[in-house]
Amino acid sequence: MTFPYKGYAGYYLEVDLTKGEVHKKEMEKEWARLYLGGSGVSSKILWERTTVETDPLSPDNVVVVGTGPITGAMFSPSGRMMFAARGPLTGVWAESHVGGFMGPEIKYAGFDFVIITGRSKKPVYLFLRDGKAELLDASHLWGQETDTTTKMIREDHKDPSIETAVIGPAGENQVLYSGIIVDFYRAAGRAGLGAVLGSKNMKGIAASGSLGLEAYDMEKYLEANAQEMEKLKDPLWKDSLASLRKYGTTDLVAIINEIGRLPTKNHWTGFYEDADDIGPEIIAEKYRIAQEACHGCAVGCKYVIRVKGGKYPTEPIGGPEYETLMAFGSNCMNNDIESIFHMGKRCDLLGLDTISCGKTISFAMELYEKGIWTKEDTDGLDLTWGNAEAQVELVEKIAKREGVGKILSNGVRKAAEQIGGDAWKYAIHVKGLEASGQDPRAHQSIGLTYATNVRGADHLRSISCIEELGYPKIAGDRFGPEKAEAILEIMSPKHKGEVIWDMEDLYALVDSAVICKYTTMWPPVFYYDTFVNVIPALTGMEEWGNPKYVRLAGQRISHLRRAFNHRLGITRKDENLPPRLLSEPMPTGPAKGGLPDLSEMLDEYYEFRGCDRETGYPKETKLKELQLDFVVDELKPKGMTR
Amino acid sequence: MKEILTIDLELCTGCRNCELACSVAHTQSFNPKRSRIQILKDEVRNLVVPMVCLQCEKPLCQEACPNGAIVENEHGILFVKEEICIGCMNCVTACIYGGIAIDPQTKKAVKCDLCNGDPACVKACDYGAISVASTKPEGLHQRRKAVSPAFQTLGLQIEEVQE
Numbered sequence: 001m002t003f004p005y006k007g008y009a010g011y012y013l014e015v016d017l018t019k020g021e022v023h024k025k026e027m028e029k030e031w032a033r034l035y036l037g038g039s040g041v042s043s044k045i046l047w048e049r050t051t052v053e054t055d056p057l058s059p060d061n062v063v064v065v066g067t068g069p070i071t072g073a074m075f076s077p078s079g080r081m082m083f084a085a086r087g088p089l090t091g092v093w094a095e096s097h098v099g100g101f102m103g104p105e106i107k108y109a110g111f112d113f114v115i116i117t118g119r120s121k122k123p124v125y126l127f128l129r130d131g132k133a134e135l136l137d138a139s140h141l142w143g144q145e146t147d148t149t150t151k152m153i154r155e156d157h158k159d160p161s162i163e164t165a166v167i168g169p170a171g172e173n174q175v176l177y178s179g180i181i182v183d184f185y186r187a188a189g190r191a192g193l194g195a196v197l198g199s200k201n202m203k204g205i206a207a208s209g210s211l212g213l214e215a216y217d218m219e220k221y222l223e224a225n226a227q228e229m230e231k232l233k234d235p236l237w238k239d240s241l242a243s244l245r246k247y248g249t250t251d252l253v254a255i256i257n258e259i260g261r262l263p264t265k266n267h268w269t270g271f272y273e274d275a276d277d278i279g280p281e282i283i284a285e286k287y288r289i290a291q292e293a294c295h296g297c298a299v300g301c302k303y304v305i306r307v308k309g310g311k312y313p314t315e316p317i318g319g320p321e322y323e324t325l326m327a328f329g330s331n332c333m334n335n336d337i338e339s340i341f342h343m344g345k346r347c348d349l350l351g352l353d354t355i356s357c358g359k360t361i362s363f364a365m366e367l368y369e370k371g372i373w374t375k376e377d378t379d380g381l382d383l384t385w386g387n388a389e390a391q392v393e394l395v396e397k398i399a400k401r402e403g404v405g406k407i408l409s410n411g412v413r414k415a416a417e418q419i420g421g422d423a424w425k426y427a428i429h430v431k432g433l434e435a436s437g438q439d440p441r442a443h444q445s446i447g448l449t450y451a452t453n454v455r456g457a458d459h460l461r462s463i464s465c466i467e468e469l470g471y472p473k474i475a476g477d478r479f480g481p482e483k484a485e486a487i488l489e490i491m492s493p494k495h496k497g498e499v500i501w502d503m504e505d506l507y508a509l510v511d512s513a514v515i516c517k518y519t520t521m522w523p524p525v526f527y528y529d530t531f532v533n534v535i536p537a538l539t540g541m542e543e544w545g546n547p548k549y550v551r552l553a554g555q556r557i558s559h560l561r562r563a564f565n566h567r568l569g570i571t572r573k574d575e576n577l578p579p580r581l582l583s584e585p586m587p588t589g590p591a592k593g594g595l596p597d598l599s600e601m602l603d604e605y606y607e608f609r610g611c612d613r614e615t616g617y618p619k620e621t622k623l624k625e626l627q628l629d630f631v632v633d634e635l636k637p638k639g640m641t642r
Numbered sequence: 643m644k645e646i647l648t649i650d651l652e653l654c655t656g657c658r659n660c661e662l663a664c665s666v667a668h669t670q671s672f673n674p675k676r677s678r679i680q681i682l683k684d685e686v687r688n689l690v691v692p693m694v695c696l697q698c699e700k701p702l703c704q705e706a707c708p709n710g711a712i713v714e715n716e717h718g719i720l721f722v723k724e725e726i727c728i729g730c731m732n733c734v735t736a737c738i739y740g741g742i743a744i745d746p747q748t749k750k751a752v753k754c755d756l757c758n759g760d761p762a763c764v765k766a767c768d769y770g771a772i773s774v775a776s777t778k779p780e781g782l783h784q785r786r787k788a789v790s791p792a793f794q795t796l797g798l799q800i801e802e803v804q805e
Contacts, residue, residue: 072672073672074659074662074663074666074672074766076659076768079657101658104674108673108674108675147686151686160682160683160684161675183685184685184686185685209675210673210675210676210746210747211673212665212669212671212672212673212675212676212747213671213672213673214670214671214672215672218666218670222666289688290655290688291655291769292655292656293655293656293657293769294657295657295658296657296658296659296662297657297659298657298659298768300655300657300768300769302655304688306688315686315687316686316687316688
């Protein structure tokens with residue numbers, strides 16, 4: 001092997017489903033050096049291998065399954081992996097990340113990336129073990145729910161140590177927001193990547209490996225690791241980490257409601273009166289039976305619940321995250337926690353994104369309230385706010401694309417187009433992706449995050465919790481003491497362009513490493529210096545020891561993903577917010593009256609990003625500085641650079 | 643004084659950091675499958691079962707080894723002498739506790755040697771689930787009590803173990 005860098009498995013796999021072939025190839029040195037892994041490398045691969053003509057659900061689309069150098073290399077929290085493709089829900093850049101144990105297992109099985117193209121004639125799944133890969137028949141798995149699928153694969157190979165990433169019936173039926181489920185109840189949920197696998201007749205990937213990973217300088221790497229872990233042990237973060245261990249993300253229901261940012265009634269407002277009914281205390285006291293953690297993670301935000309009796313009893317399952325509680329709970333005015341558990345579980349088994357599914361249901365409920373839809377449109381279902389039973393039925397119908405589920409399985413943007421009239425007013429999305437559990441009318445900078453996020457209205461590409469939860473020292477250290485006060489003003493647009501630009505590049509590295517947002521996003525402990533500290537010792541890539549190089553690498557990844565979208569027609573006009581979040585003042589709660597100053601923030605963001613204010617297009621000089629000359633070559637003739 | 647590992651299943655999150663730390667300590671690589679401690683999981687039943695050498699008083703593995711490869715180190719802890727082990731798996735068959743296994747790369751037997759009294763897994767567990775105890779009755783009780791959640795999950799035990 002000539003691939004020189006450690007931490008990586010050193011190989012990637014090309015899968016051509018049309019021909020039924022797999023080819024093992026050595027990792028590209030430049031991928032690692034310039035794009036690190038995960039999101040970064042995926043952006044390079046998808047830039048090269050897709051075009052404006054690539055139909056997301058056709059054999060031409062490419063799915064990248066990615067890990068990063070830190071994946072599985074004993075850095076907390078590094079049990080993650082990602083998927084990317086041109087998205088079927090949005091038509092633009094789609095990526096989704098997931099924790100658990102599958103990412104490390106793919107690397108121990110000998111691969112850093114898997115690149116999937118074509119369409120198989122019959123259902124298949126990919127099996128990876130110790131440097132070998134094969135496509136196996138999945139006819140017996142097709143139609144099965146995700147937990148049964150995993151159990152059957154383990155049974156087929158008589159190996160309970162196999163980890164999986166599989167789609168459920170929703171992905172097979174190409175529901176546009178179907179996800180990929182990892183290790184029973186962890187989801188690469190967003191942006192419809194399950195549908196892309198479904199369109200390729202691919203049920204999923206299974207892996208088991210004993211190949212192991214090396215470090216370039218083990219002693220130095222372990223020391224760097226220990227230094228980073230020491231930062232987490234600062235008393236400042238004691239409460240945050242204790243809360244994550246006790247409540248996981250469910251604590252956010254209370255925290256977010258307190259600042260009036262908890263999406264309620266299809267994003268009508270940000271304050272839910274019954275928030276206590278859907279977490280976090282009730283979950284911790286009544287339903288939680290165990291704590292869980294992803295591979296090698298010291299944060300341990302996952303938990304297991306069991307429900308005895310009632311309408312929705314269940315054996316142990318992974319408990320819902322904040323986003324699920326919000327999407328099926330507050331956002332549908334549903335305070336029946338056991339029904340939310342049930343819908344979260346059904347989404348995991350059917351392979352659905354809980355956020356988009358819940359948000360599509362709240363959209364339908366608002367259409368019903370406004371009289372745009374009647375029982376004639378809903379298969380006789382009474383979609384009154386808070387009708388949990390109707391919600392539960394809709395989840396099943398959506399996964400099957402049955403009755404009213406057929407139109408709702410296309411997500412709110414396409415559904416609103418099909419319904420016509422005023423329906424678009426209640427479709428809360430950006431670029432076609434249903435908004436996650438935040439609201440820019442209570443937190444200015446999340447508006448900029450939603451607008452600029454390459455995959456649509458979602459917090460995970462650049463959310464800033466510095467002002468959300470108030471960390472003055474961090475604000476001063478990162479942006480200068482003179483700016484700290486304005487940054488901490490949650491409803492001031494001032495400096496937010498800079499903050500979100502900075503976060504986006506940081507998260508681009510996080511998503512390429514590939515590590516978790518917890519410890520980076522919140523608590524905001526790990527920063528660019530973490531990568532400077534850890535990457536060279538792990539990989540041997542000396543240039544990553546240069547803080548400037550690391551910053552530029554983050555910018556390079558951000559710019560390439562943006563360029564991917566520009567090529568598909570995205571400009572400033574698409575980096576916008578739905579009318580409700582942009583111009584209907586927050587009607588109730590602690591953030592009453594709030595509205596985001598999106599335009600002002602966008603201007604500043606483009607300035608920092610090195611883009612043109614009018615169009616959002618990148619400046620040629622910036623792209624060249626980032627060694628993205630190949631982007632200039634393609635975008636410049638189309639007039640998409642400045 | 644002989645020592646044993648105890649693993650508290652109430653605290654264990656199944657994160658496998660112990661496996662990683664063990665593989666680093668013994669193989670200088672990140673490779674859970676080569677770890678001397680193995681966390682077995684049944685996600686459907688929320689069951690986590692740690693498998694590690696119990697440091698038996700009458701070691702079945704040592705008795706079964708045809709080549710005399712399982713010997714005491716200077717701390718009185720049994721370990722496998724790699725250069726003597728022929729990888730015949732007799733020890734693996736003999737141990738009814740799953741405490742000794744074949745390393746998938748060297749094809750030789752491997753078992754926990756307690757890292758010369760300072761186990762890497764204990765230090766690596768951020769949840770404080772793994773600790774070193776003595777082989778006196780208190781230590782043995784502590785070890786048994788620590789795994790009772792698994793017995794309860796399996797329906798083999800209804801209540802807490804009596805001291």
